[in-house]
Amino acid sequence: MSDPSRTDDDTDLAATSEGTGRTAPEAGLMGRLVDRAGYIFAAGIVVAAAILLYEVVMRYFFDSPTIWVHETSVFLCGLAFVFGGLYCTSRNSHIRVVLLYDSFPPWLRRIADIGISIVSAIASGFFAYAAWHMVMRAVVTPAGTIRLETTGSAWSPPTPALIKIFVFVVMVLLVVQFLILAVNYARGSHRSAK
Secondary structure (H helix, E strand, O other), X not given: OOOOOOOHHHOOHHHOOXXXXXXXXXXXXXXXXXXXXXXXXXXXXXXHHHHHHHHHHHHHHOOOOOOOHHHHHHHHHHHHHHHHHHHHHHOOOOOXXXXXXXXXXXXXXXXXXXXXXXXXXXXXXXXXXXXXXXXHHHHEOOOOOEOOOOXXXXXXXXXXXXXXXXXXXXXXXXXXXXXXXXXXXXXXXXXXXX
């Protein structure tokens, strides 16, 4: 059971693995830029909801369904979900197994953070490499001409190719962000090392 005399205000989130709801200082300028860009993708979710509402009204009140709403809303939400990984990394709010981490002393947390950042950068690099191959198949034809992959629907927008390009860009940015985090953790700027 929890201690009834303690309140949530007594918990020092900076001394635990819990995020503080702000960009991690170790994320640097890139983290702050990613944090700001998050508003654009959050707006994309709102736009997706608005156009879905538009589709419902057009379909059920005016008997005039659209051919573009479903694919557009999936595209906008997909962009936001892909960007979410980079956003969580810059805020240090990604999922972490805290069973051991929270019991570590500050110096060991710092070493763990450096190691986690390096391993994550390597993994993101492998994913970026795989995403590059997806992009090449989605953008370049076997004959070598540029033609964006489409959905194949009646509207047939090039959203599959655009999403794959975006995944590649985000994976490259994740590599950079994890390297920035590793360097800043190694310099001792980690909050728990203070």
